[in-house]
Amino acid sequence: MGAYDLLRLLKPEGLRAPPQIYRALECLIREGKAHKIETLGAYTLCAQPCCEENGGAFFTICRTCGRADELHDPALSRLLGKLSRRSRFKVEKAAVELSGLCDDCSHA
Numbered sequence: 516m517g518a519y520d521l522l523r524l525l526k527p528e529g530l531r532a533p534p535q536i537y538r539a540l541e542c543l544i545r546e547g548k549a550h551k552i553e554t555l556g557a558y559t560l561c562a563q564p565c566c567e568e569n570g571g572a573f574f575t576i577c578r579t580c581g582r583a584d585e586l587h588d589p590a591l592s593r594l595l596g597k598l599s600r601r602s603r604f605k606v607e608k609a610a611v612e613l614s615g616l617c618d619d620c621s622h623a
């Protein structure tokens with residue numbers, strides 16, 4: 516969901532200004548209750564209760580229907596950690612987003 520879709524939905528609740536929405540989203544993201552999907556500029560509620568302990572979230576994004584699924588793989592997180600140490604780069608944020616076709620769309 517994009518911030519402007521949220522804005523439209525929340526208008527009847529008294530939320531009007533985009534900055535309010537962004538602040539609320541940043542807060543949800545900090546608390547680990549939502550994620551930003553950078554590729555889409557959209558937001559999604561976290562699908563996993565222990566997201567961070569499971570090594571953070573990765574996404575598969577279907578380019579046809581726009582479906583985004585949240586994945587976790589501790590091995591991938593460890594690999595990213597190893598790469599960051601090896602390249603002496605302090606990673607603050609990693610967005611792993613795989614674009615392609617979902618199961619439904621690849622069989623359509």
Ligand SMILES: [Zn+2]
Nearest residue numbers: 561562566572
């Ligand atoms: Zn999550």
Ligand SMILES: [Zn+2]
Nearest residue numbers: 577580617620
């Ligand atoms: Zn699809």
